[in-house]
Amino acid sequence: MDDPDGYFGETIAAGYDESSAGMFEPGVVEPAVGFLAGLAHGGRALELGIGTGRIALPLAARGVEVHGIDLSRAMIARLRAKPGGDAIPVTIGDFATTTVPATFSVAYLVYNTIANVTTQAGQVACFRTVAAHLEPGGCFVIEVGVPDLRRLPPGQNVLPFRVSPTGWAYDVYDVATQAMSSNYVDVADGRGTFWSVPFRYVWPAELDLMAQLAGLRLRERWDGWTREPFTGESRQHVSVWEKPF
Incomplete structure (x- = not known):
């Protein structure tokens, strides 16, 4: 960054x-x-x-x-x-x-x-x-x-937390390192924007x-x-x- x-x-x-x-x-x-x-x-x-x-x-x-x-x-x-x-x-x-x-x-x-x-x-x-x-x-x-790892089934590392016709947001986890990111996609007038923020849980x-x-x-x-x-x-x-x- x-x-x-x-x-x-x-x-x-x-x-x-x-x-x-x-x-x-x-x-x-x-x-x-x-x-x-x-x-x-x-x-x-x-x-x-x-x-x-x-x-x-x-x-x-x-x-x-x-x-x-x-x-x-x-x-x-x-x-x-x-x-x-x-x-x-x-x-x-x-x-x-x-x-x-x-x-x-x-x-x-x-x-x-x-x-x-x-x-x-x-x-x-x-x-x-x-x-x-x-x-x-x-x-x-x-x-x-x-x-929120209890919500992760075996083999999955992504959890959505907001979904709509014009955007969605989801967390990505790496359980080996405790690294994660929150990711946001928004669509307006046919154009998409993406924002990602890293975290450590x-x-x-x-x-x-x-x-x-x-x-x-x-x-x-x-x-x-x-x-x-x-x-x-x-x-x-x-x-x-x-x-x-």
């Missing part, structure tokens, strides 16, 4: 909010913001992959001081164009390794963004970077899907080990932001690791 904005350059940033409209619904955003505000306890919050401000803006509106890290200048331009967006400081860089001169009560990665770090070493580095930014007692929160227990390597410990794990129990049937989880005093 030669684009300095990574996989979220101008073409994607221009329509990101519209293509992810369901994730901007109040019923999705408000539980996450309430959860994170509670963990901040009046302190500062660090959002890794802040994007267009889906979570950061309403969190800041609750009085939480938010700082963001993001590689994509195009996405940050959309954040800046929104009311209050220019008041949120953002550091441009790879959130797995980029540092800022501050400490935080809570750091968070939402909407599967940890999987945008496509190597295990990079994901471990992300935990260590966050741990260095957390105050004692501070928390690192990740929202991410549970790998990661298991809850693997994340716990990464946290341990960074000096963090698991505090709680839920099926979602409203604290439903995490079970063997959960397709996602919200996990909280804390930095000991």
